[in-house]
Amino acid sequence: MHDASRSLALPTPLNLSRYSLGGKAVAVVLGSLFLTLCSYIQVPMVPVPVTLQTFGVLLIGALYGWRLGAITTLAWLTQAAMGLPVLAGGANGWMAFAGPTGGYLFSHPLVAALAGWLVQRGWNGERPGLAFLGMALASALCLTVGASWLALFVGVEQAVTLGVAPFVLGDLLKCALVAATLKLIASRQRNNA
Incomplete structure (x- = not known):
């Protein structure tokens, strides 16, 4: 049986689909370490710190593919849930x-999947x-889910004021950085072909 959706998909920049199960497991471990590192790079703000966490989630999705x-993002969140x-x-x-901040965390697997x-x-x-x-678009999904959850604690207006507005510019910069990284990888792959 032919899977039409699979035929439309291009390989991701790292093309991890060609790796063995063991290779993919190593990629998941390395990806979760990268997400942890991105989470530790932060500028304190209330109620949600500005970190490179979203950058990491977007980049992992873009490089690894949606699945x-x-x-990888679920594995990282499972590590957090385990303590x-x-x-x-x-x-x-x-x-x-x-x-x-739970909504932002819950959004991350969806964000990685959409980016990929x-x-x-x-x-x-x-x-x-x-x-x-x-x-x-993937970053907007994160802000939407995160602010929706935050609204349960502080109301809709405060959720937008505290959980969306302060992060829009930073998220756009992170999106530009991911796009620039993808362009650099594509250029290097073209040059090495």
């Missing part, structure tokens, strides 16, 4: 998911404008 990107200090500021445990899905459909380094737009 492995989402799996490993992998989130911003070393946060961990179930309380991190139950508090005001768009890259696999040509919104990649060969088209940096589309790559930026795709990352911006």
Whole structure:
């Protein structure tokens, strides 16, 4: 049986689909370490610190593809739920998911999946404008889910004021950085071909 959706998908920049199960497992471990590192790089703000966490989630999705990107992000969140200090500021445990920032965390597998899905459909380094737009859409998903959850704690107006507005410019810069990274990788792959 022919899978039409699979035939439309381009390889991701790292083309991890050709790796063995063991190779993919190593990629998941390395990806979760990268996400942890990104989480520790932060500028303190209330109620949600500005970190490179979203950059990491977008980049993992874009480089790994929608499936492995989402799996990697889920593995990282599972580590946090198990008590490993992998989130911003070393946060961990179930309380991190139950508090005001829980929505942002819950959105991350969806964000990685959307970023990877768009890259696999040509919104990649060969088209940096589309790559930026795709990352911006994925980032908007994170802010929407995160602010919706935050609204349960502080109301809709405060959720937008505290959980969206302060992060828009930073998120756009992160999207530009992911798009530039994808363009650089595409250029190097073209030169090495």
